[in-house]
Amino acid sequence: MKIKYLGHASLQIEVAGKFIIVDPFISGNELAKEIDITTLKADYILITHAHQDHILDVETIAKNTGAKIVSNYEIAMHYASKDFDNHPMNHGGSWDFDFGTVTYTNAIHTSSFPDGSYGGQPGGFIIETEYGNIYIAGDTALTMDMKLIPMIAKIDLAILPVGDNFTMGIDTAIIASNFVECSNVMGYHYDTFGYIVIDKEKAQEKFANAGKKLHLLNIGESLTV
Numbered sequence: 336m337k338i339k340y341l342g343h344a345s346l347q348i349e350v351a352g353k354f355i356i357v358d359p360f361i362s363g364n365e366l367a368k369e370i371d372i373t374t375l376k377a378d379y380i381l382i383t384h385a386h387q388d389h390i391l392d393v394e395t396i397a398k399n400t401g402a403k404i405v406s407n408y409e410i411a412m413h414y415a416s417k418d419f420d421n422h423p424m425n426h427g428g429s430w431d432f433d434f435g436t437v438t439y440t441n442a443i444h445t446s447s448f449p450d451g452s453y454g455g456q457p458g459g460f461i462i463e464t465e466y467g468n469i470y471i472a473g474d475t476a477l478t479m480d481m482k483l484i485p486m487i488a489k490i491d492l493a494i495l496p497v498g499d500n501f502t503m504g505i506d507t508a509i510i511a512s513n514f515v516e517c518s519n520v521m522g523y524h525y526d527t528f529g530y531i532v533i534d535k536e537k538a539q540e541k542f543a544n545a546g547k548k549l550h551l552l553n554i555g556e557s558l559t560v
Contacts, residue, residue: 336466336560340552341375342367343527344389344474344496350464353378353434357460357471358389359396364527367554372396379432382406383473384446385413385454388527394419405437409455413448426458435464438487442475444502467491467560470515474524477507481514490517492560496524497538497549498531505538509545518547521558525551 336350342364346357354376361367372392377400380393384407397404397419404414404421411423424430424439438461446454459473461484468488472481472495484490493515496502502524503511512520520542525533535551542549550558 336464336469337557338469338492338494338521338560339557340521340523340554341370342554344383344524346471346494346523347375347377348462348469350462350466351434355379355381355434355462356396356402357381358383358473359392360388360390361392362395363388363391366527369555373399376400377402379434380404381437381460381471382410383442383459383471384444384457385410385448386446386474387449389474390448407439407446407455407458409453413452413454426456435462437462440470440472440484441478441480442473443478444474444476461488461490463488469494469560470517472496472503472511474502477503477511477514479514481511484514485516490515492519492521492558493517494521494523497522498525498527498533500530502531505533505541509542509547512545512547519550520547521550521552
């Protein structure tokens with residue numbers, strides 16, 4: 336399984352011959368200006384919640400690729416009303432897709448579309464495949480619900496927000512990695528704008544002191560699970 340960082344909280348996952356885009360906010364991110372969304376491959380688009388910095392490029396990518404949009408019921412129905420292919424989910428539910436099993440997990444955050452309309456409750460995803468299992472936390476605070484994650488699947492990579500202010504920060508992400516029982520962590524949702532700029536060297540040092548590995552990828556860089 337190959338995971339490419341597209342900036343902010345945006346990812347492209349390649350697994351079992353399929354491409355999955357997560358929370359595409361690319362064209363509006365100055366730091367990701369080298370990423371051309373018109374060339375991205377996508378069979379699925381997974382959306383954790385409805386904030387603009389997670390859905391900005393959903394429609395463009397879906398139109399270009401025909402990708403199926405997977406999210407909570409309210410977000411899925413929003414795109415269904417625009418005639419996009421979709422698969423609605425809700426917290427605690429799982430579905431077997433052709434690349435693996437997806438479970439929609441709890442997250443503590445808010446969720447509304449840019450026009451202020453209701454975007455359902457925010458969430459994250461567990462993706463289980465024959466090549467490995469990942470947990471994408473989405474935008475969230477530290478929550479005791481994370482202790483349930485390893486009861487569902489053994490996590491090989493935890494993808495956690497580390498930018499603080501709107502989500503967990505470095506210290507709470509370390510606790511989250513304890514909760515999900517995974518010492519291999521990819522950080523995201525940081526540096527995009529002033530509120531969430533981090534000291535990357537210090538962040539990685541803190542994880543290392545806790546006996547963990549924090550991956551802070553350059554935009555366009557990939558890691559393999």
